[in-house]
Amino acid sequence: MIFRPLKYEKYADKICQKLTEFQNNFRKHYDTENYENWFYNQSSETLRLYSNDKEIYFKYIPVGTFSLNTNSWLWAWANEDSVEPRKLRTLKIKEFGEKKNYEKLTNPHFDGDKFTGWELTSIAFDIIGGIGTYRVISDHLEKYLLLTEQITKEEAEKIESELIECSVHGKIRKAFICQHLNTEQKTGFEEAFETYRGMELDEEDDFQAWCSECEKERLKTDGWNDESMEFAKIKLVCERCYFEIKESN
Numbered sequence: 001m002i003f004r005p006l007k008y009e010k011y012a013d014k015i016c017q018k019l020t021e022f023q024n025n026f027r028k029h030y031d032t033e034n035y036e037n038w039f040y041n042q043s044s045e046t047l048r049l050y051s052n053d054k055e056i057y058f059k060y061i062p063v064g065t066f067s068l069n070t071n072s073w074l075w076a077w078a079n080e081d082s083v084e085p086r087k088l089r090t091l092k093i094k095e096f097g098e099k100k101n102y103e104k105l106t107n108p109h110f111d112g113d114k115f116t117g118w119e120l121t122s123i124a125f126d127i128i129g130g131i132g133t134y135r136v137i138s139d140h141l142e143k144y145l146l147l148t149e150q151i152t153k154e155e156a157e158k159i160e161s162e163l164i165e166c167s168v169h170g171k172i173r174k175a176f177i178c179q180h181l182n183t184e185q186k187t188g189f190e191e192a193f194e195t196y197r198g199m200e201l202d203e204e205d206d207f208q209a210w211c212s213e214c215e216k217e218r219l220k221t222d223g224w225n226d227e228s229m230e231f232a233k234i235k236l237v238c239e240r241c242y243f244e245i246k247e248s249n
Contacts, residue, residue, distance in 0.1 A: 016118065035050055036052075043160070058134075058150055062082060064124075065079065074108065075108050118144075125146055131149060162174065176237070180232075181249070191208065
């Protein structure tokens with residue numbers, strides 16, 4: 001017997017129904033319908049829902065946006081205006097779409113209708129996971145979010161306080177590199193641990209990299225010391241600068 005893959009329409013209908021059932025419980029549990037205002041911060045990837053007497057915070061992954069002007073969808077992974085590091089998590093959806101040959105999951109930008117945003121967010125939720133979903137509407141744009149966890153106000157403020165202001169990329173996560181690393185010449189690229197764009201970091205970790213010559217100095221003394229640190233002259237950059245340099249090396 002030959003089993004054929006589900007057609008996209010049948011698959012999407014099934015997943016939308018699954019999210020609807022889950023979302024009803026999520027809204028009830030967190031009372032998300034009873035907040036008068038919302039504010040999301042792209043730099044820290046946090047969502048705040050608030051009224052005069054209460055507020056709640058979540059971490060999120062951006063799924064994509066739907067333009068009410070052009071009736072078109074744009075996946076977060078393809079949105080160059082988005083500074084959210086975790087938008088690259090949505091590449092898992094693209095990879096799934098490539099395996100299944102589902103064009104809506106692989107095309108970065110395409111025409112849609114009033115159901116498109118929730119349909120694709122349902123699929124994102126099924127593939128990536130989370131505790132719920134949320135949509136914010138600003139002027140002509142709907143933005144769809146996967147909420148990954150509830151956090152406290154203090155945790156949200158701490159995330160924001162650890163960001164840096166880059167003159168090129170705006171407010172974003174920090175990273176550290178030696179003085180020799182740049183995008184203009186290949187100098188080698190050594191890291192404290194293997195990294196990728198949009199990755200989650202443990203609280204005590206930072207993106208850290210140095211060139212091949214710095215690695216030689218570090219190995220001479222079996223680790224960093226005053227002399228090798230002086231040679232490296234570690235400097236602060238933003239996360240996007242860090243990965244641009246990594247990719248050029």
